[in-house]
Every structure is written in structure tokens, then in C-alpha cells.
Amino acid sequence: MHRLLFEKVGNGIYLSHLDLMRVFQRAFLRAGVSLKHSSGFSPRAYVSVALPLSVGVESVCELLDYELANDAPVPGDLAQRLNATMPEGIRVLEVYESDRKIRDLGLLRAQLTLEYDGGVPENAISSIEALLNGESVIVPKHTKRGEVETDILPMISEWSVSQTDVNTISVNVLVAAQEPSLNPLLLITAIERYQPECAPDFAICRRVEVYDRGGAVFR
Amino acid sequence: MTDKLHRILPTVQKPARYIGGEYRQVIKEKKDVNIRVAFCFPDTYEIGMSNLGLRILYGVLNRIPDVWCERVFMPWGDMADAMQENDIPLYALESKDPVKDFDLVSFSIGYEMSYLNILNMMLLSGIAPLAKDRGGLDEIVFAGGVCAYNPEPLADFFDFFVLGEGEDVIIELMDIYRTAKQEQWQKDRFLKEVSKIEGVYVPSFYEHIYGEDGALCEIRALCGAPKTVKKRIVQSFDDSFFPVDGIVPSTEIVHDRANLEVFRGCIRGCRFCQAGYCYRPVRPRNADTLLRQAQQVLADSGNQEITLASLSTSDYKQLEQLALPLIDFCEPRMVNVSLPSLRADNFSRELMMKVQKVRKSGLTFAPEAGTQRLRDAINKNVTEAEILETCATAFSGGWNNVKLYFMLGLPTETDEDVLGIAELTYKIIQVWKDNATNKKRGLTINLATAFFVPKPFTPFQWEAQITPEEYTRRVRLLKEQLHSRCVDYRYHGAELSFLEAVLARGDRRLAPVLLEAVKNGARLDSWNEYFRPEIWQKAFETCGVDPAWYAQRAYGKDEVLPWDTLSIGVNKAFFWRERERAYRGETTPSCREQCSGCGADKLLEGGVCDA
Incomplete structure (x- = not known):
């Protein structure tokens, strides 16, 4: 399986999943590499991104699988060729072969940055820690059946909270990535619901690493 | 932060x-x-x-x-x-x-x-x-x-x-x-x-x-x-700047494809069409230039669709020399060639069958009027026989979707012309029944009518627009005739086209109205989600301006028009002659058949159109 690792940062975070697919399809063509296409009425290129990000979320560990037309070999300088014509914020970090199935990707680590314009409230860290140490944290979660009130604590396997400067708190979490999956930003929703006095003015979410269910880095 | x-x-x-x-x-x-x-x-x-x-x-x-x-x-x-x-x-x-x-x-x-x-x-x-x-x-x-x-x-x-x-x-x-x-x-x-x-x-x-x-x-x-x-024109269009290394949007846009500009101008002279006169004289780009630009723009952008842009691509003299090699180039690369603005002639039919190999695009006609009499009056050079023949070819080739565009409220239009739209639609359904290879998939006809807007620098620049009420009546008249389930009828809103007519032929006294409407929150008028005609109406009232005076009044032959200071190179006398021919139901041959002396050739340094 041809796979590549890429980052989606800066203004690249505002591209939707569909935009990103289009960006990659065109970047491959600009790189002079033909993707394999489906047959049928409206042929589509074989490219797929694992666990699509929400618009506005950063990541340095995105994975894209692709197939080349006529089973052509992958050019050695594919990463450079793709990066030569990428829009701002999208950059290929590594091009490689993998035999690992995306369904084995079970965990992901995210870093949340909570911004407080008037300074971090007193006791904010301890309040957030108390929330995560509690019995349950129930927030409305988007599922196939619509919005469902869900306890998110069982989906968080590790966490740490620290103050970065007078205005920001950093929350590092390891969460379930697939079946079930947890959008780390729901933690902000939880803070808003349970500890409204600690709700940040703005929050940034960055996906930093993906793992298999055993906790080994997934590639 | x-x-x-x-x-x-x-x-x-x-x-x-x-x-x-x-x-x-x-x-x-x-x-x-x-x-x-x-x-x-x-x-x-x-x-x-x-x-x-x-x-x-x-x-x-x-x-x-x-x-x-x-x-x-x-x-x-x-x-x-x-x-x-x-x-x-x-x-x-x-x-x-x-x-x-x-x-x-x-x-x-x-x-x-x-x-x-x-x-x-x-x-x-x-x-x-x-x-x-x-x-x-x-x-x-x-x-x-x-x-x-x-x-x-x-x-x-x-x-x-x-x-x-x-x-x-x-x-x-x-x-x-x-x-x-x-x-x-x-x-x-x-x-x-x-x-x-x-x-x-x-x-x-x-x-x-x-x-x-x-x-x-x-x-x-x-x-x-x-x-x-x-107005200014580019004298040597063939070597004028064309962006082969333009911006490639990361997000989807309306026309998300590479473009080739095949020629400027139009030889047809449809009497309602502002673009058809304003882009004169006709200046083609060489097929070799276009093929080179196509290869460059596709390689540089990574686009998977390329379109031949012009006001009437079938009228491009080198169409065969351009389209066939272009299709040969694009097909193995999975690049779709889109050919809008094709006329319903023989070669276009062949071309249509050829380009469908990558992706099947829709079949679109703009007869604009429902009867031959009215099509002659507006000088829209397409016959019912041509439309039906093209449909027959397409249906037997597997197409099952047709788009039809018409206008309501054209000068001299009668109820008979309105009903003619429905008749033509039914004839197309019959052609489908007679020719379709796969009837199970059914036929879809997307029928749309726009509300005629008289525009400056056209033979209809002096015409009155019909009232929104009369337009709505004609829409209903047509709608009542369309009972087939395969026809999806859409029509332009009356209020938007009415305002368009006011602004198109407006003068400086409209400036306060525009300011007033903006002050009251009007914006993004061309989007249904935002268009609020009542804000405009109130702005006209506040400023004491009667919009109907601009839209629904026939302007006099000798009246000073607000745009009389400006010239597109086509004579006002020519427009009046064309207007009179419209009322007599006479067509004007295309520029290629016979020069009708519009004056646009004088814009060229050599003084000769390449129609």
C-alpha cells in the first residue's frame, strides 16, 4: 500500500476534507504522477485520507493512501514534487509503503490550547483536572443517530493539564480514534458545561500523533 | 494568542x-x-x-x-x-x-x-x-x-x-x-x-x-x-496574454476547471444579447496557440476538466483542428473536455459523441423563444428541426438529460409564443420515446425561463420590460401546460429581473437609492438567501424615484440615453435598424454570411473583421 504522511497546519486548517482531496489529486497531476481512477460514469481517483479532520483543526500526523495508474512505481522524489506545488499549510513529510490497515489505528494524541484573554482564571487547572478525574462527563456527541448525550471519559485514556503562560492552558489527551471516536474539542464543550467560569475565549486543537490500539505509533 | x-x-x-x-x-x-x-x-x-x-x-x-x-x-x-x-x-x-x-x-x-x-x-x-x-x-x-x-x-x-x-x-x-x-x-x-x-x-x-x-x-x-x-480592444488577440499558470483554488469554485478562450466576439447578433455586441469584433485565437495553452494550463494546474470558452464555440473556424487533437490529448489523461455554447449543427453532434468518453456532460439548448416567429424576431438562429435532430442523436447515444433555456417577456411575445415552449418540450419527450436506448432510466428535462431584461447597446435597448405581474402570468400560463413528470420547470424571480432592468438602463439619479438600500442592509442580491426586494422598494420610495419609469418605459428613438457618451464601436443607427427588423420578423444573417455594417470593424487597426 502506498501511503504518505503529511501535515495540515497554518491556513491549511481551513480546507475541508473534500477540498483536501481535490488539492491532492491536482498536486499529483502537477507532479506528473497519474493516479488510478475508478471506472464508471464519473471516474474518481483513488486517494483516501484516514480519519478526516474537522475544519479548523491542525495536524502533523495525517495519513493518505493512494494508488497509481497502471501500477506505476512511486517516484523517489514524490514528496519534493508534491510539496513544490502545494497550497499554504499542506506539506508532505514522508512517502512510504505500509501494510498496516487503517482500521488498526485506534488512538490519537491531541493537544488543546485554551486561550483566556483576561488571563487564566484562578483554579482553572485544578477545576479541569477535577472534571477529568470525575465519575463521568456527559456532553452532546454527534453520532450516526444524531446528537446523543454521551459520557466521554471512557474514551480518554491519558491526559495532562498545564499552564503555558499567563493567558494559556495546554491540555494533552490520548483519545479513542475509531469506533468509538472522540473529537478532542468536546473537552471544551465539557468545560463550558461543567466549569463555565473556566471556559476559554478560544481553543486550538492540534492532532500530534496516531497509534494502534496497543499504543505503538501507527504508520 | x-x-x-x-x-x-x-x-x-x-x-x-x-x-x-x-x-x-x-x-x-x-x-x-x-x-x-x-x-x-x-x-x-x-x-x-x-x-x-x-x-x-x-x-x-x-x-x-x-x-x-x-x-x-x-x-x-x-x-x-x-x-x-x-x-x-x-x-x-x-x-x-x-x-x-x-x-x-x-x-x-x-x-x-x-x-x-x-x-x-x-x-x-x-x-x-x-x-x-x-x-x-x-x-x-x-x-x-x-x-x-x-x-x-x-x-x-x-x-x-x-x-x-x-x-x-x-x-x-x-x-x-x-x-x-x-x-x-x-x-x-x-x-x-x-x-x-x-x-x-x-x-x-x-x-x-x-x-x-x-x-x-x-x-x-x-x-x-x-x-x-x-471602448478598447486587444488588437492582436492571438498573442495577447493568457494565464497558463494561474491560481488553482484549493476549495471548490463555480467553474472549477481550466479555460481556453477560443475567440472574442460573436458573429450571431441575437438581438437581446449585450455580450454579442459588446465583445465585437470577432477575433479568433489560432488552434495551435490554443493547443499549446491547453497542454500548459493542464500541466500547471492539475485540472481534470478543460472548457472551450467563447460566446458560440461552433462558430470557431478551426474547431475541428482544435477539438480533435485536444480530445486525443485529454482522453488518456482522464481529462474531461467540456464544450458549452455548441450549436445544434452536424459537426457539433459528432463532437458531442466524442467528448462523452471521459465524462458524459449534459445536453443544453437555449432556443430562448418557443416559436419560430419569435426566434426570428430576436434573431436567434436555431430551428426546431435542428434541436430535435440533435436530441435524437443524443438520446440514441445514451443521454437522458436535457437542459432548455428560454426567456419570457421578449419584445412582440404573445401567449402563443409562451405555449410554444411547452409544445417544443413535448416534442422533445416524443423524440426521446422514439430514440432512447435505455428507457428504464427515464428522461429529465430541466426547463428554465428567465425574465427578459432590455440592455444598453442592443437593438432592444429602447424596449419596455413587461411588468412583474404580467411576467408572473406568463409563467403560470406555461406552468399549467407542463404536466409531464420528467419536466422540472424553474423560473427567474420577477423582482430581481425588474431591478436588473432598472439598473441596466439607469442614470445618475439612482445613486441615492443604492446608498439608501445599503444603509438598510441590502447585500448579496443575486443570492436567494439574501435578496430582500422590500428594502429596495422602500429605498425607491424614500428617494422619490419611480423604478417603473426606468424598466417599463419604452425609450424614445431620439431620446438622449444615459450611455450616449460611451461607444462600443457598434453604431446606434445599426441598433435601430435591427430593432425595426425585429418588429418586421426579419432575421439578419450572421457576420460570416454577410456583413451588416455594425461598425465594429473600425475598432481594428486593419479595419477588417475575421468573422
């Missing part, structure tokens, strides 16, 4: 429209730049980035070493509101610098219903909308595009307009501005100098005088300004 802009971006729809950063955007070092141009398009990113004119002028300007041209679009309502709430002024996508800080601000205006977006964009930028309130050389706002042919409703807001094709004029303008900036000219002197450029119209140099009956009776040229301003 995240700045205000990046805090609001995650909260608005499609934020990718507001960030720039696409492949092939142009970034320059500010220290190397003398003139910064904010090129504004008064509609959304998706519409603006589909505009070929914008892409050409962006390329022409940025090729000048000391000029940096950046893009500005109208934000969608949620973004505009969020920007205002957070005191974020409108900015250009490349540098994110506020529009107000640019040397020159220009607008490309192609549609009357975007006028309020212009004013909204000026206000979002913190630019005074009235030209007389902007004193400095660094506050110049100018415009070009099709709407510049009757710019009078906008005359108070712009310092000058550029008529016609901008590729050459824009360079001449930059040369004058560079000197003006270096020598610190007053704005007056700058305007005087640019008014000497052919194709530049400075509205403040003309006084419009109205008679007691309310009609315009005289246009007086002041300050030694030319009596008429004639």
Missing part, C-alpha cells in the same frame, strides 16, 4: 474562501513594489475565481515588476457580519492587508445585481463610497467589466471607468499612476491625464441635464473631456 480573524474563521461557512494561500497566488516583497492594486470582485470567491477577466488582469498586472495586484471578494453574510462585529476591515487575500491601504482599488463589474456588493465592500473597507469625498491620490477607485458600458447608476461612486478589454489599458494606467505618485500629483490632475487614455471614462467630467418630463436631455462634456469615449 490567536488574532481576531483566526478566531472567527472556524465559525463561518467555508472559511477556505477567506485565507488565500492557493497554489500560484502571487506574493511580492513590499519593498520592491511601487503600486499596490486591490482587485475587487463584487461577489463571492467561488464566483469571482471563475471569472476569466479577473485571472487575465491579475496576470497582466503582476507581470509588471513594481506592481502587486491582490484579490478581494465579497464575504458571505456570516463573514461580513463577523468582520464588522470584530472591527476587521476588508482585506486582500494575498497579504491580508486592509484594502484601504492600497494605492489603487479596482472593481470588475459584470452583473447589475452586484452593485450593492460594491458599496458594501467599500464600507467594509472603510472607503468613502462617494468619489467626491475621496480627495487623495491614494483613494482612487475605478472599475471595468460589462456594466461599465452604462455605469451611470454608479457614476457618483467611481473616479473612472475603463471600457472594453483591459489588457493594454491597465498597463497605461499603471504608467500614469507611477508618475503621479512619484511627483505627488493632485487627484484632479491624475484624472485629467487618465481621461486622455482611449477607453477611460471619467464621469465627473460630464454633466447630465434632465428635462421637465424627467428624461435626460443633454450630456455636457466639461474640462475638455472627449465627447465620446470608445
Whole structure:
């Protein structure tokens, strides 16, 4: 399986999943590499991104699988060729072969940055820690059946909270990535619901690493 | 800490429209730049980035070493509101610098219903909308595009307009501005100098005088300004600039494909069509040039679709020499060739069958009128037999979707013409029954009617538009006849087309109405989600202006028209002759069959059209 690792940062975070697919399809063509296409009425290129990000979320560990037309070999300088014509914020970090199935990707680590314009409230860290140490944290979660009130604590396997400067708190979490999956930003929703006095003015979410269910880095 | 802009971006729809950063955007070092141009398009990113004119002028300007041209679009309502709430002024996508800080601000205006977006964009930028309130050389706002042919409703807001094709004029303008900036000219002197450029119209140099009956009776040229301003054209279209390395949007736009501009102008002369006259004379690009450009633009953009753009692609003399090699090039690369504006002739039918191999595109006809009599009156050169024959070929080739475009309210239209639309539709259904290879999939006919809008510089520029009530009656009359389940009938809203007619033939007395409507929150009028006709209605009342006087009045043959100062190179006498032929039901042959002496050939240095 041809796979590549890429980052989606800066203004690249505002591209939707569909935009990103289009960006990659065109970047491959600009790189002079033909993707394999489906047959049928409206042929589509074989490219797929694992666990699509929400618009506005950063990541340095995105994975894209692709197939080349006529089973052509992958050019050695594919990463450079793709990066030569990428829009701002999208950059290929590594091009490689993998035999690992995306369904084995079970965990992901995210870093949340909570911004407080008037300074971090007193006791904010301890309040957030108390929330995560509690019995349950129930927030409305988007599922196939619509919005469902869900306890998110069982989906968080590790966490740490620290103050970065007078205005920001950093929350590092390891969460379930697939079946079930947890959008780390729901933690902000939880803070808003349970500890409204600690709700940040703005929050940034960055996906930093993906793992298999055993906790080994997934590639 | 995240700045205000990046805090609001995650909260608005499609934020990718507001960030720039696409492949092939142009970034320059500010220290190397003398003139910064904010090129504004008064509609959304998706519409603006589909505009070929914008892409050409962006390329022409940025090729000048000391000029940096950046893009500005109208934000969608949620973004505009969020920007205002957070005191974020409108900015250009490349540098994110506020529009107000640019040397020159220009607008490309192609549609009357975007006028309020212009004013909204000026206000979002913190630019005074009235030209007389902007004193400095660094506050110049100018415009070009099709709407510049009757710019009078906008005359108070712009310092000058550029008529016609901008590729050459824009360079001449930059040369004058560079000197003006270096020598610190007053704005007056700058305007005087640019008014000497052919194709530049400075509205403040003309006084419009109205008679007691309310009609315009005289246009007086002041300050030694030319009596008429004639549009500019590119003399050598074949080697004029074409952007083969243009911006590739990262997000989906309306026309998300590579473009080839096959030729400018049109040989047809449909009497309602402003573009058909305004882009004259006909100037083709060589098939070899186009093939080279196609290969370059596809390699550079990575697009998987390429379209042959022109007003009537079937009329391109080298179509076979272009289309066949182009299809051969594109097919193995999975690139779809799209051929809009094909006529229903034999070769076009063959071509249509050939291009469907990659992706099957729709079949589209614009007969515009339901009967041959009315099609003759509007000089729309397509017969029922041609349409039905093309449909038969297409249906037997597996097509099962047809789009049909008509207009209601055309001059001389009767109920019989309206009913003729339904009859033609049923004949197409019958042809499908007789020819379809796969009947199980069924047939879909997307039928749309627009409301005729009389436009300046057409033979119908003097015509009255029918009232919205009468238009609605004709829509109902047609609708009652369409009972087949395979027909999906859509029609343009009456109020929007009525306003379009008011603005298209409007004069300077509409400026206060525009300001009033913007003050009361009107914007994005061409989008159903935002169009609020009641705001306009109230603005007309507040300003004591009767919109019907502009839209529903037949203008007199000898009446001074607001756009009489301007010339597209086609004579007014020719338009009147064409109008009379329309009323006699006489067609005019295409320019290729016989020159009808419109006058546009005089725009060419050699004086000979390549029709």
C-alpha cells in the first residue's frame, strides 16, 4: 500500500476534507504522477485520507493512501514534487509503503490550547483536572443517530493539564480514534458545561500523533 | 494568542474562501513594489475565481515588476457580519492587508445585481463610497467589466471607468499612476491625464441635464473631456496574454476547471444579447496557440476538466483542428473536455459523441423563444428541426438529460409564443420515446425561463420590460401546460429581473437609492438567501424615484440615453435598424454570411473583421 504522511497546519486548517482531496489529486497531476481512477460514469481517483479532520483543526500526523495508474512505481522524489506545488499549510513529510490497515489505528494524541484573554482564571487547572478525574462527563456527541448525550471519559485514556503562560492552558489527551471516536474539542464543550467560569475565549486543537490500539505509533 | 480573524474563521461557512494561500497566488516583497492594486470582485470567491477577466488582469498586472495586484471578494453574510462585529476591515487575500491601504482599488463589474456588493465592500473597507469625498491620490477607485458600458447608476461612486478589454489599458494606467505618485500629483490632475487614455471614462467630467418630463436631455462634456469615449480592444488577440499558470483554488469554485478562450466576439447578433455586441469584433485565437495553452494550463494546474470558452464555440473556424487533437490529448489523461455554447449543427453532434468518453456532460439548448416567429424576431438562429435532430442523436447515444433555456417577456411575445415552449418540450419527450436506448432510466428535462431584461447597446435597448405581474402570468400560463413528470420547470424571480432592468438602463439619479438600500442592509442580491426586494422598494420610495419609469418605459428613438457618451464601436443607427427588423420578423444573417455594417470593424487597426 502506498501511503504518505503529511501535515495540515497554518491556513491549511481551513480546507475541508473534500477540498483536501481535490488539492491532492491536482498536486499529483502537477507532479506528473497519474493516479488510478475508478471506472464508471464519473471516474474518481483513488486517494483516501484516514480519519478526516474537522475544519479548523491542525495536524502533523495525517495519513493518505493512494494508488497509481497502471501500477506505476512511486517516484523517489514524490514528496519534493508534491510539496513544490502545494497550497499554504499542506506539506508532505514522508512517502512510504505500509501494510498496516487503517482500521488498526485506534488512538490519537491531541493537544488543546485554551486561550483566556483576561488571563487564566484562578483554579482553572485544578477545576479541569477535577472534571477529568470525575465519575463521568456527559456532553452532546454527534453520532450516526444524531446528537446523543454521551459520557466521554471512557474514551480518554491519558491526559495532562498545564499552564503555558499567563493567558494559556495546554491540555494533552490520548483519545479513542475509531469506533468509538472522540473529537478532542468536546473537552471544551465539557468545560463550558461543567466549569463555565473556566471556559476559554478560544481553543486550538492540534492532532500530534496516531497509534494502534496497543499504543505503538501507527504508520 | 490567536488574532481576531483566526478566531472567527472556524465559525463561518467555508472559511477556505477567506485565507488565500492557493497554489500560484502571487506574493511580492513590499519593498520592491511601487503600486499596490486591490482587485475587487463584487461577489463571492467561488464566483469571482471563475471569472476569466479577473485571472487575465491579475496576470497582466503582476507581470509588471513594481506592481502587486491582490484579490478581494465579497464575504458571505456570516463573514461580513463577523468582520464588522470584530472591527476587521476588508482585506486582500494575498497579504491580508486592509484594502484601504492600497494605492489603487479596482472593481470588475459584470452583473447589475452586484452593485450593492460594491458599496458594501467599500464600507467594509472603510472607503468613502462617494468619489467626491475621496480627495487623495491614494483613494482612487475605478472599475471595468460589462456594466461599465452604462455605469451611470454608479457614476457618483467611481473616479473612472475603463471600457472594453483591459489588457493594454491597465498597463497605461499603471504608467500614469507611477508618475503621479512619484511627483505627488493632485487627484484632479491624475484624472485629467487618465481621461486622455482611449477607453477611460471619467464621469465627473460630464454633466447630465434632465428635462421637465424627467428624461435626460443633454450630456455636457466639461474640462475638455472627449465627447465620446470608445471602448478598447486587444488588437492582436492571438498573442495577447493568457494565464497558463494561474491560481488553482484549493476549495471548490463555480467553474472549477481550466479555460481556453477560443475567440472574442460573436458573429450571431441575437438581438437581446449585450455580450454579442459588446465583445465585437470577432477575433479568433489560432488552434495551435490554443493547443499549446491547453497542454500548459493542464500541466500547471492539475485540472481534470478543460472548457472551450467563447460566446458560440461552433462558430470557431478551426474547431475541428482544435477539438480533435485536444480530445486525443485529454482522453488518456482522464481529462474531461467540456464544450458549452455548441450549436445544434452536424459537426457539433459528432463532437458531442466524442467528448462523452471521459465524462458524459449534459445536453443544453437555449432556443430562448418557443416559436419560430419569435426566434426570428430576436434573431436567434436555431430551428426546431435542428434541436430535435440533435436530441435524437443524443438520446440514441445514451443521454437522458436535457437542459432548455428560454426567456419570457421578449419584445412582440404573445401567449402563443409562451405555449410554444411547452409544445417544443413535448416534442422533445416524443423524440426521446422514439430514440432512447435505455428507457428504464427515464428522461429529465430541466426547463428554465428567465425574465427578459432590455440592455444598453442592443437593438432592444429602447424596449419596455413587461411588468412583474404580467411576467408572473406568463409563467403560470406555461406552468399549467407542463404536466409531464420528467419536466422540472424553474423560473427567474420577477423582482430581481425588474431591478436588473432598472439598473441596466439607469442614470445618475439612482445613486441615492443604492446608498439608501445599503444603509438598510441590502447585500448579496443575486443570492436567494439574501435578496430582500422590500428594502429596495422602500429605498425607491424614500428617494422619490419611480423604478417603473426606468424598466417599463419604452425609450424614445431620439431620446438622449444615459450611455450616449460611451461607444462600443457598434453604431446606434445599426441598433435601430435591427430593432425595426425585429418588429418586421426579419432575421439578419450572421457576420460570416454577410456583413451588416455594425461598425465594429473600425475598432481594428486593419479595419477588417475575421468573422
